[in-house]
Amino acid sequence: MLKNRQSYALLLIFAIVFVSITFKGLKTEQPGDENVYYYMGKLASEGKVPYRDFFYAHPPLQIYLIALIYKAFGFNIVALKLAPLISTMITAFFVFKIAQKFGNAEAIAAFFIFLFSYSTMFNSVFSFGIELAAMFLAIGAYFLFSKDSYWAAGLFFGLAGATRLLSLIPISVLLIYVLLLNRKNFFKLSSGFLAVFLAVNGISFLIAGKAYLADAYLYHLQKSSGGAENLKEYSDIVKLNWILFLSFFLFIFSRDRRMHPFALAAAAYLAFLLMLKKLFGFYFIVAFPFLAVIGGFSIVSLAGKAELPKKWKVAIFLTICLVFGWNLFADASFLGKMGFTGFERGRDMADFIISSADNETLLFGDDSIAPLLALATGKRIALDFVDTNDQVFSSGAADLGKVLGGLKGKNLLFIARDRQGISSFREAREFLNKNCNFLANFHGKTEGNYLIYRCS
Numbered sequence: 001m002l003k004n005r006q007s008y009a010l011l012l013i014f015a016i017v018f019v020s021i022t023f024k025g026l027k028t029e030q031p032g033d034e035n036v037y038y039y040m041g042k043l044a045s046e047g048k049v050p051y052r053d054f055f056y057a058h059p060p061l062q063i064y065l066i067a068l069i070y071k072a073f074g075f076n077i078v079a080l081k082l083a084p085l086i087s088t089m090i091t092a093f094f095v096f097k098i099a100q101k102f103g104n105a106e107a108i109a110a111f112f113i114f115l116f117s118y119s120t121m122f123n124s125v126f127s128f129g130i131e132l133a134a135m136f137l138a139i140g141a142y143f144l145f146s147k148d149s150y151w152a153a154g155l156f157f158g159l160a161g162a163t164r165l166l167s168l169i170p171i172s173v174l175l176i177y178v179l180l181l182n183r184k185n186f187f188k189l190s191s192g193f194l195a196v197f198l199a200v201n202g203i204s205f206l207i208a209g210k211a212y213l214a215d216a217y218l219y220h221l222q223k224s225s226g227g228a229e230n231l232k233e234y235s236d237i238v239k240l241n242w243i244l245f246l247s248f249f250l251f252i253f254s255r256d257r258r259m260h261p262f263a264l265a266a267a268a269y270l271a272f273l274l275m276l277k278k279l280f281g282f283y284f285i286v287a288f289p290f291l292a293v294i295g296g297f298s299i300v301s302l303a304g305k306a307e308l309p310k311k312w313k314v315a316i317f318l319t320i321c322l323v324f325g326w327n328l329f330a331d332a333s334f335l336g337k338m339g340f341t342g343f344e345r346g347r348d349m350a351d352f353i354i355s356s357a358d359n360e361t362l363l364f365g366d367d368s369i370a371p372l373l374a375l376a377t378g379k380r381i382a383l384d385f386v387d388t389n390d391q392v393f394s395s396g397a398a399d400l401g402k403v404l405g406g407l408k409g410k411n412l413l414f415i416a417r418d419r420q421g422i423s424s425f426r427e428a429r430e431f432l433n434k435n436c437n438f439l440a441n442f443h444g445k446t447e448g449n450y451l452i453y454r455c456s
Contacts, residue, residue, distance in 0.1 A: 002104035010108050011096060015089060018115050018124075021332045025125035025340035026081050029376070031368040031447055034127040036387050038080055039371035041066025043384060051208035051215045054384045055398060059216055060204055061163045062129035075375045081125045087135040088115075088124040091289055094138040099293045101146050102258065103300065110296025112324070113247055114288055118240040118331045122339050123282045130285045133167045136160035138289040144174065145261070150185045154192020161193070162200035165220070166286050169272045170265035177261045214397065222395035223277040230279040237281050243327055244288065247295025254301045259294050266290035278391060338446075343372065345442040345450060350376045352440055352452065353413060364388075364407060365415030366422060369450065373415065382412050388422040404431045407455065413439070414453040423451075 002010075043054055044067035050056040056063060065083060073079040092115040099110035114120060123131060140156030143149040157174075160167040171193065179186040204212045226233070238245050248266065251259055269287045273279055299320075303313070346369075353363070354377055362382040363374045367389050374381050383406050385398075393400040404427060407414075414436055416423040423429065432438075436453035443449050 002108060004104065007096075007100070007104040007108055011093075011111060014112060014115060015092075018089070018092075018121070019085075021335065022085060022121055022124050022340075024336055025122075026085060027078050028125075028340050028342040029077050029346055029372060030126075030340070030343055031346075031372065032126060033368065033389075035369070035372035035375070036367050037062065037066055037127050037129065038070075038075070039375060039381060039386050041070045041080075042075070042375065043386075045070045048384065049207055051204065051211040055215055055387050055392065057215055057219050057387065057392075057397075058129060058164060059162045059200060061159065061200065062127070062132055065132065066127065080127060084127050084131040085124050087131045088120060091131070091135045091138045092120075094135075094142045095289050095292050098138070098142050098146055098289075099296050102297050106297045106300045108296070109247075109299050110292045113244050113295045114292030116324075116328050116331070117244045117288060117292075118335075119237060119281060119284060120288060121331065121335060123285055125340070126282070128282045129164050130166070130282050133160045133164035134285050134289060136163060137167050137170065137286065140171075141174070141262075141289065144178075144189070150178070150188035151192040154189045154194075155196055157189075157193045158196025158200070161197045164286070165216070166269075166283060169269045170286065170290065173265045173268045174261060177264060219392075219395055219397045220277075222397065223391050224394050225277045226279055230274075230276065233279045233281055234273065237284050240331075241284075241288075243324065244291050244295055247299050248291040250298035250302060251294050254298050256297070256301065259297060262290045262294050266294065341446060343369070344444040344446060346372070346376070349373055349415075349442050349450060349452070352442075353377050353379065356439065356452075356454070357413060358411075360411055362410055362412040363415060364412050366417050366420070366450075368417075368421065370415045379413075382407055382410055390421055390424050393422070393425060400425055400427050404428065407431070408435060410455070412455050414455050416451040416453065417447075418449050418451070420448075 040050065040054060040056055040063050044050060044063050048054060050060050050063050066080065069079055069083060092111055095114045096107045096111040100107035136156045136159040140153045140160060143156065144153035157167075157171045161171060175186065175190055175193070178189050201212075204216070251263055266287045269290075273283055276283070303316070349369075350373055353373060357377075357379065361379060363370050363377075363379045364382040364385070365388065367387050370388070371381060371386050373379070383403065385403055392398050393403075400422075414432060416428070416432065432453050432455075436455035439452045439454050441449055441451055
């Protein structure tokens with residue numbers, strides 16, 4: 001059996017390995033949704049209010065955390081990416097602490113399975129907000145199951161819900177679970193949760209009014225369906241994190257009642273993802289702490305129950321270590337070569353913008369790169385309209401015609417991609433043809449063509 005000192009030593013070793021794998025991603029600028037949040041954090045740091053002054057599709061906690069980082073460090077990609085990395089490592093620690101209730105071996109297994117799952121490593125350096133919600137959720141689960149501190153658990157569940165609404169699914173399951181066991185404890189848990197969740201939502205509504213409800217809630221109900229793309233995304237995530245999911249499904253052989261609340265929360269969330277209109281891989285991160293606790297427990301439990309000669313147990317243990325090690329090496333190699341490759345033409349495009357623009361020139365365009373280029377060049381986004389992903393317009397959350405109309409007459413550079421994002425709309429392409437002149441095409445091997453237009 002592992003002693004506490006040995007467990008924490010392994011914890012430290014695994015943490016060092018994890019940081020060494022993700023370090024390249026920590027210091028690398030990349031196209032993606034996180035750049036939208038970085039620029040929104042800049043706006044919030046300047047006194048702009050989410051929902052009222054710019055569209056933001058989630059509850060406010062993540063944006064204000066980024067605003068604090070921006071206030072302290074400015075546009076510093078390492079400082080900004082440290083937030084999701086630290087959040088991920090804290091989540092892993094509390095996964096360990098939750099599983100330690102069942103034993104040190106179970107805790108180490110759960111920690112390893114969570115931290116070295118492909119999606120955990122990849123998303124740990126991207127500020128999607130989901131990693132922050134998962135951290136609050138894991139801390140809340142620790143207070144609930146390891147400390148029987150229902151009020152504190154509720155407070156952290158409230159923080160999770162006020163960061164990303166997806167976390168409300170496992171929270172709801174856990175609230176119902178506690179209600180069925182003890183009404184007094186349910187009152188404590190729900191009171192702590194509502195104290196935070198209603199306060200954050202109430203303040204946001206008082207400040208931004210109906211715009212808050214429209215952006216953070218109604219928008220998600222109006223998204224178009226991903227259909228077959230959702231199923232492919234679901235399948236890809238299971239394949240990429242096959243050890244995590246396989247260890248979770250081993251629970252059916254252990255059948256330990258202590259795992260029931262974790263299994264219910266995870267299963268409900270995974271089922272809910274199948275019903276979403278639009279599914280993204282990082283959504284799964286909310287379930288990972290629960291999957292890892294169950295997976296670590298199941299592996300150790302089944303190994304302990306197996307009535308085999310010692311040499312067979314040693315052989316099986318070494319085989320498992322080899323499989324885990326091989327999988328980790330393969331994932332780490334892929335992340336180093338492909339996952340954290342960076343913004344291939346980013347520096348070229350930033351230099352071009354600086355040389356082609358004057359002090360008054362604004363930027364606008366594709367949400368994955370325009371905010372990043374605005375931050376890198378010190379330019380502002382026209383109309384403070386940062387999130388231009390196609391769902392914002394197809395859902396009716398924003399009127400594309402009005403947005404494009406607001407751009408007319410402004411001195412700006414419009415950054416587009418080949419029929420992706422905002423460029424997928426006929427109105428946007430017509431606007432570029434009528435009001436703008438094509439300046440340059442920057443081709444990236446991974447991302448394709450980036451097109452820059454001058455509009456006036």
